[in-house]
Amino acid sequence: MSVPNHFELLGTDGAARTGQLTTPHGVVRTPAFMPVGTAGAMKGLHWREVRDAGADIVLGNTYHLMLRPGAERIAALGGLQRFTTWNGPMLTDSGGFQVMSLAQLRKVSEKAVTFRSHIDGAAIELSPERAIEVQLLLGSDIAMQLDECVRLPAEHADIDRAMQLSLRWAERCKRAFERAPQGHMLFGIVQGGDVPELRHASARGLIELGFHGYAIGGLAVGEPQEVMLAMIEEAAPILPTDRPRYLMGVGTPEDILEAVARGIDMFDCVMPTRNGRHGVAFTKFGPVNLRNARHADDPRPLDETSDWPSTRNCSRAYLHHLIKSGETLGAMLLSEINIGYYQHMMRDMRAAIAAGTFEAFRAQTKQGWARGDI
């Protein structure tokens, strides 16, 4: 049985693509950046600010939500959208990645990954079937298969083992997902580390199974940017052109620009809010660290040409003061400024691809970053 396709490719410019993905909670314009609401909240932001910035879809983490408040509890409260009041599209990761990075005493077997909760130490088993059950209970529009992501650098044998296991788990996830409501989607995740042949084998194995979309995982895990881009170049051309491609956990504005140029449609990363909380603003001049004393007397805004109010109106001196004083508003304003920068970059990329001017946009954007902040 063929897998329904909810993605429409609207235009291409070189390998760059623009399209739209129709979900039960609304349409996602691509290339899309998905702000990360790990435990059901966007740290330091109201949902209205996320929506006003232009985000169509946000990301939740199965690992965190299944531990607290619990998937069954969220289902009983009407699902993740009603629980959080974000009434738009949501994607949930399967939890495997967080188990590897957050849980104590974790063990991977053919059956499942078992671990102790970092919250209360409870022993938990996350099988492919349970990962799908939890995401169906959460009610996310797009669910991810359970996979094993290997941090780089790693031995070839370990990358191959994890990739093969992830493929077998992909089949089990697909079977468990058959009872999903109409319109909901399941993405497979390409693994294979920094080994081209393993990337090819993983992509081909997932395509043979058939998914609504395909993620490229196992990157942004410590490898240099050139390795990440090289692995995108190995995997993306194999993936179906009529289905969305999602690069997991990426990244900086430059990572995203370069990945869009290589055919990626969807992204997620904690950087906009995490860097905001640490006083770093993303701007068309590149990152600006507001903790730096050089801003203490500077009345200028971060970017007086920006169409994002806080970026155009707040003085550097004020932002510097708030961050140095540890005022919560400092983290809130910089998170909002950064979400605005990311979403406006996605908006401008979509327009440039549709107009056939993506290469000019890419060169002009990189020149701005290279000029740096004056």
Ligand SMILES: CN(C)CCSCc1cc(N)cc2c(=O)[nH]c(N)nc12
């Ligand atoms: C906030 N985000 C970082 C969390 C959602 S994306 C998490 C995530 C990030 C990265 N870099 C790789 C992988 C991966 O290979 N597999 C899975 N399932 N998730 C991944």
